[in-house]
Structures are given as C-alpha cells and as structure tokens.
Amino acid sequence: MVRVQRQFFEIPTVELAEKLLGKLFARVLPDGTVLRGKIVETEAYLGNGDEACHAWRGKTARNSSMFCMPGTIYVYFTYGNHYMLNIVSEPENMAGAVLIRALEPLEGISFMQRQRGINTLTSLMSGPGKLTKAMAIGPECDGRNLFGNEFLIEESPDIPAEQIGTGRRIGISRSLELPWRKFILGNPHVSKGKPS
DNA sequence: AGCGTGATCTTT
C-alpha cells in the first residue's frame, strides 16, 4: 500500500471531497491491528460562506483543528452519541474539511464488527457515526494527522467522473443549496441518510 | 416518524 503525498491534500476542499472517493483510509492500532476501508461517501465544508460549516463564524475551541494544515484530522462529538471524522483541507489558518461519511470495510472486519456489535458488512461503516465507532475513533484523535504511522490515506485509482454522485449534504439546516456531498454511485456502503 | 443524549454556542 502506497500512502498519498502531502500535496494530495493541498487542493480546494470540494475537489478533495471528490479525489478522496475510492482512496483507502487506514488506521494501525498500537497492537498492530490494521483497520482499512475504501472511502465511498464524503461531504465538503468550507469556512468561508458556508453556514453549515462549524467554522463559518470563526475559530473556537471545538473547531480549532479545522484551521490546521491540510491532512490534519478533525474529530468532533455530536448528538450526545457520535463522533465524526473529517480530513482538514485549505492552507493553515483557513478553515475547510471533508467529512468522511461512509467506508467500505476491507480489513480488520472482525474488530469493526466487535466494536459495532453486529456481524453484517453493509451496515458496518455506512454512516459517519458508524465508521468512527467501528474504527474506535474518539476525541483523542482530534488534531492528529495523516502523516504518521497511525492514520493513513492510501493510493487507489480515481473514481471516473461518471461514477460520482453529487447532491445536497445530509443532516444540515443551512446552506442547503451547496451540492457538496459526493459518493460512489451504486456502492452498497453509501449511507442511507437523505438530504435535508 | 420519534426520540435519546450531552457538548457547544447563542441569547438573556
């Protein structure tokens, strides 16, 4: 497996949301267990002009890692239960991130199933809250990055444009008009959530 | 379709 270069993340956020489709997200646990999934659904969030973005009003304690260098990981807690995983984009001190909404499980599946308490595949990581639970990603991961030995994005061929679906983002109430959700058409691991 | 669950942010 070949990791993507640092420059991979240094492109506009919406473009990055598309480029990440098909790439592999991997976590290596301290005991050497490898968890790996293919990114099949993403959403772009941009600090400037996007009222659905946590950082649209500026930097706060919660969203501060969104202002870090591209390739940083932004993890936050919501709805009293769920952690969300984002990959930070845009130059340092600018806010932007791509929410990872769904992964197709590839490796470490028994660990993931144990984490989730289920034994199916298509509902294992088909949602942003599900995939963090499956990969045991919590608040301690906020602010880490994809350049060490724990979290990696690995190369895989780009998804052809005709296989990429685009639409409104899910579960938000503002900036509904921005078509910044991207997903692989027909992939069974894409989340079942519907746009607002 | 309805609700749990708790941090964060806005408004008083």
Next chain:
DNA sequence: AAGATCACGCTG
C-alpha cells in the same frame, strides 16, 4: 443561567 441546535442512529 437558560435554551436551542446538532455534519446521527436506532427502534417502532
């Protein structure tokens, strides 16, 4: 200090 909101997931 109180109230609203929330980049969700599960039951029914």
